[in-house]
Amino acid sequence: MSSHLKPISDKEKGYAKSIFPSSGYYKQNGEVWCHCCGNIEYQIPGILEVDLELGYQCRCLNHLILEHNPRKDNLTESKYYSIIQTFNKWQVIRTFDVHRINRKGFQTEYTYNEVYQNWVSPDGEEIIISKRYSRGCNFFNWYYNTEFKVRNHNQRCAGYYVFEDVFDVTGNYFYPQYKITRKLHKYGWCKAIEKLPYVSVVECMKMLLTSRHAETVVKQGQYDVFLWMVRSKKPEIEYMPQMNICHRNHYVITDASIYFDMLSFMEQTGKDIHNPKFICPNDLYKAHEIALAAYSKIRKKMEEETKRKLAEQFNKEYVKDKGKFFGVIITDGELSIKVLKSVFEFIDEGKSMHHCVFENEYYKKKDSLILSARVNGERMETVEVSLKTFQVIQSRAVCNHTSAYHNRIIELVNRNMGLIRRAAS
Ligand SMILES: [Zn+2]
Numbered sequence: 001m002s003s004h005l006k007p008i009s010d011k012e013k014g015y016a017k018s019i020f021p022s023s024g025y026y027k028q029n030g031e032v033w034c035h036c037c038g039n040i041e042y043q044i045p046g047i048l049e050v051d052l053e054l055g056y057q058c059r060c061l062n063h064l065i066l067e068h069n070p071r072k073d074n075l076t077e078s079k080y081y082s083i084i085q086t087f088n089k090w091q092v093i094r095t096f097d098v099h100r101i102n103r104k105g106f107q108t109e110y111t112y113n114e115v116y117q118n119w120v121s122p123d124g125e126e127i128i129i130s131k132r133y134s135r136g137c138n139f140f141n142w143y144y145n146t147e148f149k150v151r152n153h154n155q156r157c158a159g160y161y162v163f164e165d166v167f168d169v170t171g172n173y174f175y176p177q178y179k180i181t182r183k184l185h186k187y188g189w190c191k192a193i194e195k196l197p198y199v200s201v202v203e204c205m206k207m208l209l210t211s212r213h214a215e216t217v218v219k220q221g222q223y224d225v226f227l228w229m230v231r232s233k234k235p236e237i238e239y240m241p242q243m244n245i246c247h248r249n250h251y252v253i254t255d256a257s258i259y260f261d262m263l264s265f266m267e268q269t270g271k272d273i274h275n276p277k278f279i280c281p282n283d284l285y286k287a288h289e290i291a292l293a294a295y296s297k298i299r300k301k302m303e304e305e306t307k308r309k310l311a312e313q314f315n316k317e318y319v320k321d322k323g324k325f326f327g328v329i330i331t332d333g334e335l336s337i338k339v340l341k342s343v344f345e346f347i348d349e350g351k352s353m354h355h356c357v358f359e360n361e362y363y364k365k366k367d368s369l370i371l372s373a374r375v376n377g378e379r380m381e382t383v384e385v386s387l388k389t390f391q392v393i394q395s396r397a398v399c400n401h402t403s404a405y406h407n408r409i410i411e412l413v414n415r416n417m418g419l420i421r422r423a424a425s
Contacts, residue, residue, distance in 0.1 A: 001088055001090065001092075001119070002092075002129060002148055004087065005085070005092070005094065008096065008112055008114070012175050013110070015175055015176070016079075016081045016096070016098045016112065016173075016175075017036070017100075017110060019098070019173040020035070020077055020079065020100045021035075021065070022035075022062040022063055022064050022065060023035045023065050023066075023067065024036075024056065024058070024064040024065070024066050025066070025067055025070070025075075026048065026051075026052075026056075026066045026067070026068060026069075027068075027070040028045070028070070029042075029045065030042045030044060030045045030048050032056055032064070033104060034058040034059075034060060034062065034064060034108075035075060035100070035102050035108065036062040036064070036108060037058060037059070037060035037107065037108050038102060038103075038107040038108035039060065040104070040105070041058065043056070051066060052066055073103065073104035074101075074102060074103045074104065075101075076099055076100070076101045076102070077099070077100045078097060078098065078099045078100075079098050079172075080095055080096070080097060080098075080169075080171070080173065081095070081097075081098045081172065081173045081175070082094065082095045082096070082174050082175070083096070083174075084175070084178040084179060084180070084201065085179045086179045086180065089122050089181055089183065090119055090120065090121055090122065090181070091120040091180070091181050091184065091205055092117055092118070092120075093120075094114055095114070095115055095117070095118075095169060095172060096113060096114050096115065097112075097113045097114075097115045097142055097144075098110065098111070098112050099113075113131075113144040114131075115130060115133075115144070116128060116129065116130035116131065116166070116167055117130070117148070118167060118169065118202045120202060120205045120209070122209070123209060123210070124205070124208075124210035125206075126202060126206055127150065128151045128152065128167045129148040129149060129150050129151065130149065130151045130167065131147075131148060132146040132147075132149070135163065135166075151167065153167055153168070154166075154167075168200055169200050169201060169202055170199065170200045174201070178194055183209070184205060184208060184209065187208050187209065187215045187218070188215050188218035188219045189205075189208060189218075192221075193218065193223065193226070196227050196230075199227060199230050199231060200230075203230050204226075204230055207226070207229055207230045207235065210235060211235035213229070213235065214226055214229055214235065216240070216243065217229070217243060220244075220246075220247040221252065222243065222246070222247075222253050222256075224253055224254055224256045225237070225243070225253055225256040225259075227256070228256035228257055232257075239260065239263050239273075242263060242273060245274065245279060246276075246279070246280060248276075251280035255284060255285075258284060258288050261288060262284070262288040262292075263279065265288075265291035265292055265294065265295040266278060266279070266291050266294075268295055268298065269291070269294040269295050271291070271294075307358070308344070308347070310343075311342075311343035311344050311346070311358075312343075314343050314363060315343040315344065318342065318363045318364075319342065322339065322369065324423050325339045325369055325420065325423045325424070326341050327423065328419050328420055328423050330371075330412060330416040332412055334375055335373055335374070335375055335380070335405060335408065336373075336374050336375075337371050337372070337373040337383065337409065337412065337413060338371060338372055339369060339370070339371050340370050340371065340372055343358075345372075346358040346362065346363050346370070349370075349372055349382055352379055353379055353382055353396070353397070353398050353399075354399045354400075355382065355398075355399065355400050357370060357382055367388050368385065368386055368387060368393065369384070369385045369387055369420065370382065370384055370385075371383040371384075371413070373395070373405065375405065380397060380403045380405045380409065381395045381396055381397045381402070381405065381406065381409050382395070382396050383395045383409060383410075383413055385413065385417075387424060390417050390421055391414070391417075392410050392413050392414060395410055395413075
């Protein structure tokens with residue numbers, strides 16, 4: 001089929017010229033060299049100043065942005081230029097390596113070399129053919145005179161350096177008149193899809209031809225959802241009933257990833273996601289925020305539940321291990337320092353003191369004893385005593401700071417270390 005394609009037309013060639021910037025070089029003496037046509041003209045130095053600000057109109061009618069570059073006498077620029085056509089019910093995206101070659105004193109030359117073609121079958125299968133190329137970290141070379149051969153996306157991508165996908169048409173310039181197969185039109189292809197940003201037109205075609213959900217979504221006018229499907233390569237939407245509710249309520253989703261996050265939060269917090277009042281919010285971002293807050297609350301509860309379960313699991317061993325210290329009470333009348341009597345107390349202590357005495361599993365440490373120092377029942381600091389050296393290892397107040405009682409606590413514990421020592425033996 002590839003060999004039956006027509007060569008690039010004059011109209012298509014003409015458009016390709018416009019994808020290059022309207023630029024030119026100038027010299028202080030008034031010389032202006034147009035990169036669009038190659039003409040050299042002379043402007044009166046006084047007026048040149050104005051041209052530099054407003055742009056210079058060349059004889060070829062292009063409005064040039066001028067750059068001061070008096071020495072350079074040649075300039076070659078290249079762009080990838082794609083034309084979308086059909087052949088035998090297939091879609092073909094043909095990509096040309098277009099060069100604009102400027103040598104001072106000569107007319108501007110344009111060359112068009114077709115380098116690869118992405119073929120999309122009526123079933124959404126893609127086949128790529130391309131000319132031979134070679135590349136390294138900082139060079140890329142097409143061999144225009146080689147045969148077209150079948151290739152894959154990101155072929156020979158091994159090694160430490162990850163190359164860009166040569167056959168991804170996303171950043172290419174396109175001839176604005178797309179020819180689209182009847183099947184794609186039937187499935188909902190339209191101008192709005194052609195205008196979707198930062199996405200490969202080939203991937204859009206494949207998605208629309210292979211996913212029934214994509215077809216529905218496009219026909220419902222939810223282009224951002226379609227874009228999200230293509231970008232995240234998800235041919236199926238979990239919340240299809242919700243899409244239909246949106247459609248019935250004329251609700252257009254403007255940010256699909258935020259929208260689906262919101263739905264998932266709502267679902268997990270038991271909100272009715274069949275009620276358009278909830279799932280078609282006027283302010284999507286606000287609704288997302290609220291759903292997220294509700295979800296965070298529930299997740300916190302769930303986390304606490306797992307903590308409790310964990311505590312239950314280890315409590316027996318803790319009590320067996322440290323039970324003999326539970327009778328130890330250290331006090332000076334105002335301060336009262338007691339050993340934590342269960343793993344549940346570790347949870348409470350960590351929660352109210354905002355430190356990690358539970359998370360870091362201090363209840364599992366054989367050689368340390370954790371005590372809570374309080375004044376009138378209010379937690380002041382959490383104390384760790386070594387059962388090896390019988391010394392205070394650390395004493396921490398809220399958020400691992402120290403309290404006004406810090407020194408008093410340590411002295412008091414040290415003075416009464418005998419109680420702990422005796423309980424240990
Ligand atoms: Zn010109």
